[in-house]
Amino acid sequence: MTPENPRRPADSLDDDDYPAYTMGRAAEMLGTTPAFLRTLGEARLITPLRSEGGHRRYSRYQLRIAARVRELVDQGTAIDAACRIIILEDQLAEAQRLNQQLRPPTTSPPPAEPS
Numbered sequence: 001m002t003p004e005n006p007r008r009p010a011d012s013l014d015d016d017d018y019p020a021y022t023m024g025r026a027a028e029m030l031g032t033t034p035a036f037l038r039t040l041g042e043a044r045l046i047t048p049l050r051s052e053g054g055h056r057r058y059s060r061y062q063l064r065i066a067a068r069v070r071e072l073v074d075q076g077t078a079i080d081a082a083c084r085i086i087i088l089e090d091q092l093a094e095a096q097r098l099n100q101q102l103r104p105p106t107t108s109p110p111p112a113e114p115s
Contacts (some may be wrong), residue, residue, distance in 0.1 A: 019049040019057030026058040030066055036079075040066055043083040 027034045037058070040046050046065055048056035058066075065086060072082035 015059075016061040017059045019059050021058045021060075021063065023048070023056045023058070026063055026066070029063060030070055032066075032070055036070070037066060039079060040069060040083065043080065045069065045083045045086060 021029070023034045023037055027037055030036075037046075037048075037056070041048060041056070046058070046062040048058050048062065051057055068086055069079065069082045072085060073079055077085070
């Protein structure tokens with residue numbers, strides 16, 4: 001927290017990137033095992049932050065990614081392929097966002113003059 005940018009404790013409640021969930025709680029929420037989450041970390045799909053004691057902590061954003069992988073795996077997709085699919089989906093969404101930003105704004109035709 002800096003004087004220019006004070007952060008209140010309640011600010012973390014709405015932060016999707018705040019590492020609020022322990023590995024055990026994250027696995028429980030996803031209905032999976034801690035080993036599944038470790039596998040996603042080894043695949044570098046998600047990189048949990050570490051607490052001062054070295055324990056993994058996951059954000060809501062990371063849990064959404066893990067849940068998407070879990071859906072694909074439950075449908076029969078291999079975990080490494082599921083991770084690759086998620087990466088490609090993310091890259092596509094970013095490319096579409098950039099494309100939209102770079103596209104010139106559309107201009108509307110001038111209003112018709114009354115007759």
